[in-house]
Amino acid sequence: MADMLQSVDVGIVVLDREYKVQVWNGFMESHSGLLPSEVQQKCLFDLFNHIEEEWFAQKAKPVFELKTRAFMTWEQRPYLFKFPNYRPITGSEPFMYQNIALSPLRSTTGTVEFISMMIYDMTDIASGKKQLEALQVSESVAAERGTQP
Template identity: 45%
Template sequence: MNAPTDISSADAHIGSSYIPSELLDSIEVGIAVLDRNFNVQVWNKFLENHGAKKAEAIIGDSLFTHFPEIEERWLKTKVDPVFNLKSPVFIIWEQRPYLFKFDCNRPVTCAAEFMYQNVTVFPIVDKNGHVERFCMLVYDVTEQALGKLGMEHLNEELKTASRVDGLTGLYNRRYWQERFDEMHKLCVRRDKPSTALMLDIDHFKRINDTYGHQAGDKVIKMLAALIKRCVRETDLAGRYGGEEFAIVLNDSSVEDAQAVAERIRQLAQRLVVEHDGESITFTVSLGLAQFSPDFKGAMAWLECADQALYKAKEGGRNQYCIYA
């Protein structure tokens, strides 16, 4: 086996190949050669520059001494096929963002805290067919990684935007209806009560006519925030249209739902919305309908809650009514 070679001052022998140090140093890829004990034998300029460790300072030492972020047991297990099967090994950034925690030394616009890396490890077979050393190639794939991560983030934002109402942050009508259909099917299969609520703002047109549509939007937004505080994560709340909201209280009987409805009603009645120096107060009306297997579909269930809402408005508003 060749003695450890400092490529900063001499050429390198990798296997039976003679590689000039100028070539190793000009390649924009990290090149390291290690022995079975993971002692460094070759360390090129790319690794020097990004790792802030000169070749003469690291050659002959264990890799793990200089890079404690590398889990020794994991890497040795990962590299085991290189020695036992003479097979290359690949470490891709999607599985592990980096092997060496190098800073991302790209322009200040770079969003990465570190260099994303793909690493290829391949055996160096000597003339007797034995593998006593291996070569590690380290590729900087930060740009590709950020591009993919950015696209995934954008897709997630678009997915959220397609589900959420822009003004209130609640589910929009289309997505709420999809989820409601699923919850209805679940209610059909299970013998557990759930209750649908429909509610809207009393005399909302008067608010718009008196204070303007911006004030009306602010009232809708504040009511949505109030609804969020009153329901659980397992419940389904959405803006059904205009000033109308729809909620399904999962695993809740109509008796349980009455407490939620009354809380929403009381909090809405006490809420004061400030707009352009004006203090706006409002009330809401609610209709409740507990799921029944007699309902012929999800919309029939929702229609019963809507009928109860209509009854609450006919009865004087600022109250809730239960579908009989």
Template identity: 45%
Template sequence: MHSSVTLSSTPNVVDELLDSIEVGIVILNKQFEVEVWNKFMANHSGKRASSLLGTSLFEHFPEIDKQWLTAKVDPVFSLKSPVFIIWEQRPYLFKFGSSRPVTSAASHMYQNVTMFPLVGDSGSVENFCILVYDVTEQALGKRGMAELNEELKITSRVDGLTGLYNRRYWQERFEELYKLSKRRNKPSTAMMLDIDHFKRVNDTYGHQAGDKVIKMLAALIKRCVRETDLAGRYGGEEFAIILTDSTLENATRVAERIRGLAELLEVEHDGQTITFTVSLGLAQFEQSLNGPMVWLEQADQALYRAKESGRNQYCVHEVELE
């Protein structure tokens, strides 16, 4: 159990110790009036101890919510129990600037805080101590690792050239959507599309030009589909899209929009203008489907028929009537 501190009897050596330690030390009474304010706190707050002693903490630090802190400290007085605040819960108690403003990526100091009772000889708690630890580097390290993991997760899902989902992740999501469609029995439509005569583009203008055409088409697709739709680069110049909660009628409008905009698109490369067209195949979800790949194969067959029928058009899979 911590013993109480009487400021008038505190030896100079203790004052020196409080000022030399690289931890913020603040002692407050029940009225939240400052009784100790060490050099760490003075250096980082820009407020000297002489200007704070005997005054309310809240007068000087408006960022501290009085109601919140009073409730947080209650166990310190009522239960004589320490209270801990970690930066993940609350980035800081005192809004201090970063201790390394030039080299640090943080705009403020991340803090871990401990508040514990100072029990007097009578056994009652009249004061409590706040310890403030600068954990900025640890916090940034942990946040940086979390951000890196998120970036790696995104990278593993996204095709590097187009920014659409790559085939592996698209396939995973597609199988989930198929199962969802089975349960919900709501209309969804699969769409397959690719660039007409793409080999001719590569042979005429080079593979860099071909990549630029693929990239521009992917950007066009993003503009034409909704966030709830599933669009991915299925391979090479081929793309796969699931238009969720979309009837075949709505899907044909999307297909025609993509086809028409692609036909108008001009891709500039090395001073040359490249134009191209796309063909598309559509297949609406049916409860009779025996698996996700059967559904996708229907869209692919419709795409093949669009190619065979002259390209630069869409075709719809025709449901066979029993």
């Protein structure tokens, strides 16, 4: 199971109630440049000071307290972790667009002391949607002018 967590093409991070990193998989290591040994037991906000603590805590609170999942999409906020786009030749975006899913991790007693965070790379989809929207705007402007795009 540990091999699967390390090799899956999705970021997996487990945080405790103090937002200290418990699990950091290979995807996160590869894109952040930080080894699991460098991040374990360290506060997420100390490691990534661009993450707004109050905003993230507001997203995570219902996961801990109500034991429900929470989601963040690239359309709402382009990224949580500002990772560079790892396809600089074929990709036109400077950073990785991400969807994030937060899930409660229940103990055997039913309490939630940890949450998992799954980070999905949505860069290709975001880039495609942005290109389509730009094309639609171009066609709309051309139509208003009576010209071809």
